[in-house]
Amino acid sequence: MSKSLEFLTEALRRLPGVGPKSAQRMAFHLLQHDREGADMLSRALHQAVSAVHHCALCNTFTEEEVCDTCIDEERDRRLLCVVETPADQLMIEQTLTYKGLYFVLMGRLSPLDGIGPRDIHLEKLVARATDGLVTEVVLATNFTNEGEATAHYISEMLKARGLKVSRLARGVPVGGELEYVDAGTIARAMLDRRAT
Amino acid sequence: MSKSLEFLTEALRRLPGVGPKSAQRMAFHLLQHDREGADMLSRALHQAVSAVHHCALCNTFTEEEVCDTCIDEERDRRLLCVVETPADQLMIEQTLTYKGLYFVLMGRLSPLDGIGPRDIHLEKLVARATDGLVTEVVLATNFTNEGEATAHYISEMLKARGLKVSRLARGVPVGGELEYVDAGTIARAMLDRRAT
Numbered sequence: 032m033s034k035s036l037e038f039l040t041e042a043l044r045r046l047p048g049v050g051p052k053s054a055q056r057m058a059f060h061l062l063q064h065d066r067e068g069a070d071m072l073s074r075a076l077h078q079a080v081s082a083v084h085h086c087a088l089c090n091t092f093t094e095e096e097v098c099d100t101c102i103d104e105e106r107d108r109r110l111l112c113v114v115e116t117p118a119d120q121l122m123i124e125q126t127l128t129y130k131g132l133y134f135v136l137m138g139r140l141s142p143l144d145g146i147g148p149r150d151i152h153l154e155k156l157v158a159r160a161t162d163g164l165v166t167e168v169v170l171a172t173n174f175t176n177e178g179e180a181t182a183h184y185i186s187e188m189l190k191a192r193g194l195k196v197s198r199l200a201r202g203v204p205v206g207g208e209l210e211y212v213d214a215g216t217i218a219r220a221m222l223d224r225r226a227t
Numbered sequence: 228m229s230k231s232l233e234f235l236t237e238a239l240r241r242l243p244g245v246g247p248k249s250a251q252r253m254a255f256h257l258l259q260h261d262r263e264g265a266d267m268l269s270r271a272l273h274q275a276v277s278a279v280h281h282c283a284l285c286n287t288f289t290e291e292e293v294c295d296t297c298i299d300e301e302r303d304r305r306l307l308c309v310v311e312t313p314a315d316q317l318m319i320e321q322t323l324t325y326k327g328l329y330f331v332l333m334g335r336l337s338p339l340d341g342i343g344p345r346d347i348h349l350e351k352l353v354a355r356a357t358d359g360l361v362t363e364v365v366l367a368t369n370f371t372n373e374g375e376a377t378a379h380y381i382s383e384m385l386k387a388r389g390l391k392v393s394r395l396a397r398g399v400p401v402g403g404e405l406e407y408v409d410a411g412t413i414a415r416a417m418l419d420r421r422a423t
């Protein structure tokens with residue numbers, strides 16, 4: 032195989048979830064059927080690596096010093112929602128139920144993978160949450176073991192600084208039939224039951 | 228989301244088998260954890276698109292006018308093996324059972340997808356196979372409907388020009404237990420049975 036093709040196949044394996052077979056298939060496909068796409072991807076990668084960095088306030092990806100969400104005057108500056116990833120932030124935005132600001136951890140605590148408080152920018156979060164305007168921090172990390180541990184850690188840390196900290200409610204999903212929901216979820220929904 | 232990130236996510240979707248969710252995951256992963264990989268992939272794509280083209284003789288990918296295999300003096304120039312893709316050629320090379328040359332179609336006939344004789348370079352194949360040195364063409368297209376139809380088409384075309392044309396044998400795979408081999412394969416193995 033040609034050197035450039037080997038290099039391309041090797042580079043494609045840097046993408047998450049791409050093994051040797053699919054890297055080869057991708058390389059052949061681009062060279063045979065979509066050189067324009069290959070060119071576009073080359074430019075997009077170069078541009079993203081040069082232009083994209085972290086928002087000074089909320090830590091998400093942006094090309095500016097401060098991202099569009101953080102400078103949005105319509106946002107309620109008393110609310111700060113903590114999420115693991117930009118994708119999680121997009122999901123919450125799509126619900127149209129939240130009008131505050133965000134902090135994006137870009138990860139979650141995971142001692143087994145060597146990911147500690149520093150790796151998820153908790154010093155930056157503390158500085159952000161104690162700006163004098165934020166009164167409530169809403170923890171919206173995932174409801175996985177690691178996400179729960181991360182929420183717990185952040186909660187203790189921010190409550191010690193006098194902030195009100197809340198967590199997204201757990202329970203039976205909307206449209207969920209009890210028969211098909213796992214027992215742990217039902218147990219939690221029972222414990223967190225609300226007066227109607 | 229930032230413009231560069233949107234452009235990158237869109238560009239990643241040009242890769243075969245990559246949907247919107249995995250394109251987003253790839254983009255976030257590269258920017259968050261592997262900017263070096265992103266840079267490497269950008270350069271590899273650019274280099275491959277500029278340097279890689281088709282071998283003048285066998286049609287496979289190469290950076291030279293003629294590929295390493297085609298100029299290999301050790302090869303038997305009387306044998307020409309026709310494969311669909313460079314990956315298929317690599318598979319045959321790995322068997323160490325073939326010492327002739329190759330022609331890589333870079334596809335297979337597929338009228339439903341609008342892929343005709345011209346798209347798989349059959350004029351180039353005819354020119355190659357009628358060089359006066361080749362005496363036998365071994366068809367090693369896949370044993371799918373499209374691969375079989377392609378083999379049949381090429382066989383008729385080359386036999387009309389006086390060439391000997393053969394096809395890889397079909398049958399029960401080595402190590403195959405009859406109980407687990409499909410009936411069509413067993414039927415073909417029975418029809419093609421050989422004296423021992």
Ligand SMILES: [Zn+2]
Pocket residue numbers: 086087088089090091097098099100101
């Ligand atoms: Zn921001």
Ligand SMILES: [Zn+2]
Pocket residue numbers: 282283284285286287293294295296297
């Ligand atoms: Zn060649």
